[in-house]
Amino acid sequence: MKEEKHVIHPLALRVLHWVNALAVIIMILSGWRIYDAAPIWNFEFPRGLTLGGWLAGALAWHFAAMWLLGANLVAYLLYGVLTGHFRRRLLPLSLAGAWRDIRDAVAGETAHAPGCYTAAQRIAYVFAILAIVVAILSGLALWKPVQLQELAAVMGGYEGARRVHFFAMTALVLFILLHVALAVSVKGVLRPMVTGRAEPE
Numbered sequence: 001m002k003e004e005k006h007v008i009h010p011l012a013l014r015v016l017h018w019v020n021a022l023a024v025i026i027m028i029l030s031g032w033r034i035y036d037a038a039p040i041w042n043f044e045f046p047r048g049l050t051l052g053g054w055l056a057g058a059l060a061w062h063f064a065a066m067w068l069l070g071a072n073l074v075a076y077l078l079y080g081v082l083t084g085h086f087r088r089r090l091l092p093l094s095l096a097g098a099w100r101d102i103r104d105a106v107a108g109e110t111a112h113a114p115g116c117y118t119a120a121q122r123i124a125y126v127f128a129i130l131a132i133v134v135a136i137l138s139g140l141a142l143w144k145p146v147q148l149q150e151l152a153a154v155m156g157g158y159e160g161a162r163r164v165h166f167f168a169m170t171a172l173v174l175f176i177l178l179h180v181a182l183a184v185s186v187k188g189v190l191r192p193m194v195t196g197r198a199e200p201e
């Protein structure tokens, strides 16, 4: 008899995850084109890696995807709190546990079961969620610097908010590089995030 596969990532979580991934990627690539129009530092992002073609096109992408990102984040936070998903899957957080996981992984002893996050994964996911929150708050301060001047002031004014926005983007890019590398290299992890189901051990 065919063994039953169990759902480890409910449909709502999968939709929220992939919409978030799409929105984050559009925000980053269009953001790079916007940065290139007035670089903060002495470098630019290669045009071929950016989205939007020119400044106005990139701004249109950025402003369109920001609604998707913001609405999806609110829905994810509500889902996570109201269903107990955060309590079950992301908490408690343990830096010592994460450090142990990293040492084990370096020694080639990763004990990862799909749908049950390790301490290192939990820290990384909460880090990514916080980076998105910081990116949105600093983005709001840049978008409405007059109406939201108190928010901009917390970040050191308009120029400070630009730097905070840039560092939040950098944190997300580093997270995504590691996250995608692990998702495609650790066996049995990626498919359940698409289908929801994992084969029983």
Ligand code: HEM
Residues within 6 Å of the ligand: 013, 017, 020, 021, 022, 024, 025, 089, 113, 114, 115, 116, 117, 125, 126, 128, 129, 176, 179, 180, 183, 184, 189, 190, 191, 193
């Ligand atoms: C681009 C921005 C992305 C962000 C910010 C992000 C963030 C996250 C977060 C926060 C979780 C935990 C979700 C939860 O249970 O509440 C997660 C899980 C996961 N993500 Fe992503 N993700 C992104 C892109 C991707 C991409 C491109 C892939 C695939 C290549 C991917 C594959 C996965 C998988 C497989 C899991 C489940 C891991 C497991 O079961 O151990 N993610 N992601």
